[in-house]
Amino acid sequence: MFRNRREGLALALPAAIFSTLLFLVPVAILLSEAFRSDTGFSLQGYVDFFASPLNRSVFLRTLKLGVLVAGSAAIIGYAAAFCIVNLPGKARGTVFGMVVLPLMISPVARTYAWIVILGRTGIVNDAIVGLGLSASPIRLLFTETAVFLGLLQLFLPLMIISLVSAMENIPRDVIPAARVLGASWLNVFFKVILPLTKEGLVIGGTLVFTGALTAYITPAILGGSKVLMLETLLYQKVNVSNDFVSASVIAMILIAMSFAANLVLKRIATARS
Amino acid sequence: MKSTLSILAVSCAMGSAAMAADRTLTISVYSFAQDEYKEALYDPFEAICGCDVVVETGNSVERMAKIEANAADPVIDMAVISTQDALTLARKDLIAPLDPAKLTNFDKLYDTAKDPIGDHMAVGYTYYASSIVYRSDLVEIDSWGDLLGEELAGQVALPNITGTQGPLTVMMLGKALDAGTDLAPVITEIGAHADDIVTFYSRSSELVQLMNQEEVIAAPVGRFAWGSFEKSSLPFAWATPKEGQAGGMNVMVMTKNNGNEDLAYQFMDYWLSTEVQTKVAQMLVDSPANKDVVVSDEIAKNLTYGADVINALNIMPAAEIVDNRAAWVEQWNTEVIQ
Numbered sequence: 214m215f216r217n218r219r220e221g222l223a224l225a226l227p228a229a230i231f232s233t234l235l236f237l238v239p240v241a242i243l244l245s246e247a248f249r250s251d252t253g254f255s256l257q258g259y260v261d262f263f264a265s266p267l268n269r270s271v272f273l274r275t276l277k278l279g280v281l282v283a284g285s286a287a288i289i290g291y292a293a294a295f296c297i298v299n300l301p302g303k304a305r306g307t308v309f310g311m312v313v314l315p316l317m318i319s320p321v322a323r324t325y326a327w328i329v330i331l332g333r334t335g336i337v338n339d340a341i342v343g344l345g346l347s348a349s350p351i352r353l354l355f356t357e358t359a360v361f362l363g364l365l366q367l368f369l370p371l372m373i374i375s376l377v378s379a380m381e382n383i384p385r386d387v388i389p390a391a392r393v394l395g396a397s398w399l400n401v402f403f404k405v406i407l408p409l410t411k412e413g414l415v416i417g418g419t420l421v422f423t424g425a426l427t428a429y430i431t432p433a434i435l436g437g438s439k440v441l442m443l444e445t446l447l448y449q450k451v452n453v454s455n456d457f458v459s460a461s462v463i464a465m466i467l468i469a470m471s472f473a474a475n476l477v478l479k480r481i482a483t484a485r486s
Numbered sequence: 487m488k489s490t491l492s493i494l495a496v497s498c499a500m501g502s503a504a505m506a507a508d509r510t511l512t513i514s515v516y517s518f519a520q521d522e523y524k525e526a527l528y529d530p531f532e533a534i535c536g537c538d539v540v541v542e543t544g545n546s547v548e549r550m551a552k553i554e555a556n557a558a559d560p561v562i563d564m565a566v567i568s569t570q571d572a573l574t575l576a577r578k579d580l581i582a583p584l585d586p587a588k589l590t591n592f593d594k595l596y597d598t599a600k601d602p603i604g605d606h607m608a609v610g611y612t613y614y615a616s617s618i619v620y621r622s623d624l625v626e627i628d629s630w631g632d633l634l635g636e637e638l639a640g641q642v643a644l645p646n647i648t649g650t651q652g653p654l655t656v657m658m659l660g661k662a663l664d665a666g667t668d669l670a671p672v673i674t675e676i677g678a679h680a681d682d683i684v685t686f687y688s689r690s691s692e693l694v695q696l697m698n699q700e701e702v703i704a705a706p707v708g709r710f711a712w713g714s715f716e717k718s719s720l721p722f723a724w725a726t727p728k729e730g731q732a733g734g735m736n737v738m739v740m741t742k743n744n745g746n747e748d749l750a751y752q753f754m755d756y757w758l759s760t761e762v763q764t765k766v767a768q769m770l771v772d773s774p775a776n777k778d779v780v781v782s783d784e785i786a787k788n789l790t791y792g793a794d795v796i797n798a799l800n801i802m803p804a805a806e807i808v809d810n811r812a813a814w815v816e817q818w819n820t821e822v823i824q
Contacts, residue, residue: 267819334700352640354701355685437685438646438823453648453688454815455547 244468247461258462268446275426275443276470278357282364283422283474286372289365290417291406294376312373320367324434327363328354331435355437363431368424372417379413380406411482418478423471443467509537511749514553514565516736517543519771526765531756537749546571553580553741560744564754568650569804570811572608572737577808581739583607588751591758591776596796599735599775603804608737611757612772615790615799616654616732619697619715620704622723627704630655630727631662634675639682643696643705646686647673647818654732655706656814657802661729669810670817677821686823690714697722708734709790713770716788733790733799735775767791 247258262268297308315323329335331353338350353359383406391401407414432442441449443463450460515523520543528539542549546567553562557580567575575581583606586592592600592609599610620627625637633642633655645651653669660672676683684702687693690711696702698718707715715722738754740747756762763776773790774781781791790796 265819267824270824328699332699332701352684438688439680439683439685441823449648452545452547455551 243457244461244465246458247465249458258458262459262462262466267441271441271443271446272466274357274440278361278364278442279422279425279470279474281361282368282425283372283418285361285365286369286421287414287418289369290372290376291402291410293373294380295406297373297377298380309377312370312377315366316370320428320430321434323367324363324431327359327366327435331359331362354435355439357436357440359435360432360440360442363435364425364428367428367431368421371420371424375413375417375420376410377413379410383409407482415475415478415482419471419475422474422478426467426470509535509749510540511535511537511746511753512540512542512561512563513753514542514544514549514562514567516566517545519769522766522769522771526769526771527757527762530762531753534756535749535752539753550575554578557742560741562741563744563746564738564740564750566611566736566738569602569608569610569735569737570650570807572739573603573804573808575739576603576605576607580742581607582742582747584609584740584754585751589755589758591755591760594760594776594778595758596775596777596793598796598801599737602735602737608739609754609758610735610737610775611763612736612775613790613796613799614734614736614773615709615795616651616658616706616734617709618704618706618725618727619693619712619722620725621697621721623721624703627723627725628728629662630658630706630729632727633659633704633706634679634682638704639679641684641703642682643684643687643693643702644676645693645706646688647814647822649688650734651690651706651708652686652818653802653807653811653814654734654800658706658727658729658732658800661800662727669814673814673817674821680822694718706732709773709788713788730798730800733796733801735801736772 248254248256250257263272293312297305297312300308331337333350333352333354335353337353341347342350387405387409388401391405392398396404426442427444428442429444429448432440432445433448436442436445438445443466447460447463447467450456450463520541523541528541532539542552542562544552549562549565549567550571553560553565553575556562572581586600586606586609589609595610596613599613602608602610618627618630618633625632632638633644645655647653647656656669656672656676659676660666660669663672663675665672665675685696687696687705690707691714693702693705693707694711694714697705697715698720700720709724712724738757740750740754744750758776760776760778763772763774764779764781766772767774767779767781767789768785770785770788777793781789786792790799
């Protein structure tokens, strides 16, 4: 496309300078706090962080919810994406638009909607009490379940979009061919669909997992201080304790978890194929 | 000749304006009620001093961090913060002692506001009571101990220990449980009831929302938030527990070596004056620390007002909070939050 490499580099230069000066350098300075001590380079911040039982439980909860949200989004996302790509043209556009629509609404508004749904006077509790399943409203808000539902609703569209893009590239005849040759739907999924959509799964999984790890508004509103996650703990460290070292350690852990998730997903996809 | 005089007059006026702009006072305050403060305090003071008042707002942690970061060349001249935060700044040698002789309204203050953290490092400008707000149609509250009782299980919120209200609540629960002055057993007791507590809130606005959504029917809160509950269509009441009300005070401090001490004293004195304290009280923004302030019964019932109320408050010494906060937070995180 370009006559020489210089033209390509020249076009990329403004974005590279912008990203380096206004993103990478400040982030590197901030994150370097996580390795700094009075005596120079140190990993003491990490030792101190994981020595705290609270921090360990917050780390494990964040990991657990991230995996659950990404896994659930993949299962629901595959089913939804398979339906969408097999819809006729106009209906496909309409349904795909409905999937994308929540992304155009503020996460704050979407999260507050869950308060209306899950609150003591919300529709779920009204139904539970109305059906006689419980004499009084049950506690749904400020639980891990509430945070899980909020995060899944928040990030599911990203998984569906990634999987729809991947599935659209599957040759039309391969699934009917597999079925004609006697493969069960389970075999079709694991031996045909999954290998051919692994890139979409890796992208979608990374986006959803990373999003669930780094979301602040949803865990803060639906979980409060009783369901702390790393992001809400990070906010507390900065805004309550003024503890920038711990905050930097948490930021590094979140980055490492995101990279690890990407690597693991790639490995899983490669192994399957 | 006439035009020459006009030019001279305009020049003089411009000169005065330039001089006024040269005098700038930078203050660091809480974010709330800034429109009211502008009307009652900032604008009138600018007119009196012929100076500019630059207002910096934010939460306490951010504002204290800014004072500390600029200690060598202060960018803030005076700040208003809690007593414990003032003591923290004093121990870091970031604020200067105040000279009561430079505050003409000093003698009008309640005694506890005159030197709340010792060594005249701060002066109180407002008090707040802290008690329990509750749904009067659903429950009766007679004691701080009711917060951990069976009747409120699953319907009560407590303030987080990291905020201003947290230690006050633990102190009053300690009184209800006859735990003495050591708060560690009280935190353990809260931990034993952690499943019965809906959440541990950080901001009073958060609590207002939770109570209006009927997620919570009782919680301790500062009197400054009472106005938000009173406006609600739900029947909220302010408890008068048998152990009494907790209380606290916000104070003014002067940053060390800011070079603008005279203007800062003038501003602090104006804020403590009967005129300004009355105006701010009538706007239901701050409860007065100036004992000469007189407000109507209607206003008074929304404030922490009057010698009887103020003298009856259970105020936790700032030093006790600063000395024990780290241990309380550690224990809280281990036994309550986890």
